[in-house]
Amino acid sequence: MDESLARLVQLQEYDLIVREQRILNPRGAPSKDLTAMLGRIEGLRGQLPTDVVGRYDRFVQGDKIAVVKVVAGQCQGCFFRLPTGLAAQAKANAGFVNCPNCGRFLYC
Numbered sequence: 001m002d003e004s005l006a007r008l009v010q011l012q013e014y015d016l017i018v019r020e021q022r023i024l025n026p027r028g029a030p031s032k033d034l035t036a037m038l039g040r041i042e043g044l045r046g047q048l049p050t051d052v053v054g055r056y057d058r059f060v061q062g063d064k065i066a067v068v069k070v071v072a073g074q075c076q077g078c079f080f081r082l083p084t085g086l087a088a089q090a091k092a093n094a095g096f097v098n099c100p101n102c103g104r105f106l107y108c
């Protein structure tokens, strides 16, 4: 998988863990693990292109998943059937590919 795409997938995984922790423990002081996770998130964000981070944030702010898998040629965010060429591009995991219907980042 392309390094930048792998970073974006990792960023989302960390963000989801942090969101879950904040839901489970809304008033608690951030734990050492959570603080370390936030540091890793900042590091990953700094290594991604700003337009990609901006687009990612728009989904996250809407409480949506920004990076989704392609399964059987379908975006798993909106279940749009991707054109064959685009599905093949996403399957290659060679860079950023967005769903033409919902705009989410795709990987396989």
Ligand SMILES: [Zn+2]
Residues within 6 Å of the ligand: 075, 076, 077, 078, 079, 080, 099, 100, 101, 102, 103, 104
């Ligand atoms: Zn989609």
